[in-house]
Amino acid sequence: MQKKTSLNKRNQLFSQQIVQWYLEHGRHDLPWRKKVTPYRIWISEIMLQQTQVKTVIPYFKNFIKKFPSQKSLSEASEDQVLAAWSGLGFYRRARNIFATKEIIKNNYRNRFPNEFEHIIELPGIGKSTAGAIMSLAYLDPHPILDGNVKRVISRFLKKELDLLKEAELWKLSKEMVNRDDCFSYTQGIMDLGATICKPSNPSCLECPVNSQCLSAFNVSSAKKNKTASVKKVIEMNLSLILTKKSLLLVKNENDSIWKNLWLPFDSGSIKNHIKNFKLATTQKIKHELTHRTLEINLKTYSSLKELEIETNQTYKWIKKDRIEEYGLPKPISKVIKEL
Numbered sequence: 377m378q379k380k381t382s383l384n385k386r387n388q389l390f391s392q393q394i395v396q397w398y399l400e401h402g403r404h405d406l407p408w409r410k411k412v413t414p415y416r417i418w419i420s421e422i423m424l425q426q427t428q429v430k431t432v433i434p435y436f437k438n439f440i441k442k443f444p445s446q447k448s449l450s451e452a453s454e455d456q457v458l459a460a461w462s463g464l465g466f467y468r469r470a471r472n473i474f475a476t477k478e479i480i481k482n483n484y485r486n487r488f489p490n491e492f493e494h495i496i497e498l499p500g501i502g503k504s505t506a507g508a509i510m511s512l513a514y515l516d517p518h519p520i521l522d523g524n525v526k527r528v529i530s531r532f533l534k535k536e537l538d539l540l541k542e543a544e545l546w547k548l549s550k551e552m553v554n555r556d557d558c559f560s561y562t563q564g565i566m567d568l569g570a571t572i573c574k575p576s577n578p579s580c581l582e583c584p585v586n587s588q589c590l591s592a593f594n595v596s597s598a599k600k601n602k603t604a605s606v607k608k609v610i611e612m613n614l615s616l617i618l619t620k621k622s623l624l625l626v627k628n629e630n631d632s633i634w635k636n637l638w639l640p641f642d643s644g645s646i647k648n649h650i651k652n653f654k655l656a657t658t659q660k661i662k663h664e665l666t667h668r669t670l671e672i673n674l675k676t677y678s679s680l681k682e683l684e685i686e687t688n689q690t691y692k693w694i695k696k697d698r699i700e701e702y703g704l705p706k707p708i709s710k711v712i713k714e715l
């Protein structure tokens with residue numbers, strides 16, 4: 377019993393110290409923290425799911441500039457949402473944003489739901505993202521459990537992260553939540569994990585919880601993954617056809633990472649038409665994804681006019697000065713910008 381009381385006290389102190397530290401040292405200038413609405417928190421949390429803060433900032437600002445509110449997003453097409461997401465990667469997140477805003481429009485009269493049970497039902501929102509939205513947008517204390525939080529909590533209690541079960545981590549995370557100021561606590565623990573209790577070389581000296589942390593000044597360097605797998609290389613052969621003012625793109629309807637984005641034609645699928653165009657350039661583009669390397673063999677052809685193509689694929693001649701209205705994968709939009 378004695379042990380449990382002291383553990384509870386340590387957890388309580390942890391959450392108070394995180395709040396205090398956030399108020400003094402947190403990243404208050406992040407754009408989604410300056411003006412807090414459920415809509416802005418939702419968009420930022422989805423963007424942050426697989427991307428670092430510094431990468432997200434310009435994309436968040438751009439997205440909010442295009443769609444400042446739930447209402448403005450409600451009328452957007454999937455193309456427009458993908459275009460606003462272009463370059464950020466993991467496009468499933470953008471497709472989920474589109475699906476979610478449709479549900480919010482149809483079922484919640486364009487108001488972001490405020491109950492955990494409803495939020496977690498939305499596409500792309502798991503328990504941790506729903507918890508963050510509840511704590512940050514509605515000030516209703518809920519635990520979160522991303523990679524940073526797992527690391528901080530497991531180190532604080534000196535528990536081997538690999539051996540902890542997910543359910544146990546959720547229980548610990550729930551115990552730690554500060555019920556008086558869940559906003560500062562939630563932002564604080566995310567900031568602490570990202571800036572102080574980093575995967576390797578944590579800055580224990582600057583850490584607000586170092587007096588209670590059971591691993592303070594004693595964290596072994598992150599183990600290198602000896603069995604790091606070699607990335608799979610995927611080769612793509614694409615043909616980009618251009619007139620002076622437009623380019624020919626096809627909507628990728630395959631269920632792949634680039635689903636519903638616009639790409640040049642697959643060279644094989646357009647080979648019967650290629651005689652109508654003049655080969656201008658050939659280039660190889662290498663693009664690194666998290667788990668794959670793409671090697672794109674891109675042929676550029678010129679055309680005197682916007683010819684019709686006989687195909688059952690959805691294609692469009694897109695004016696060059698309107699290309700930003702379409703969702704394109706980063707390596708393709710980079711090539712097009714350099715044309």
Ligand code: SF4
Pocket residue numbers: 528531532572573574578579580581583584585586589590591592593595
């Ligand atoms: S004292 Fe060190 S190991 Fe413990 S939580 Fe802080 S930074 Fe992490």
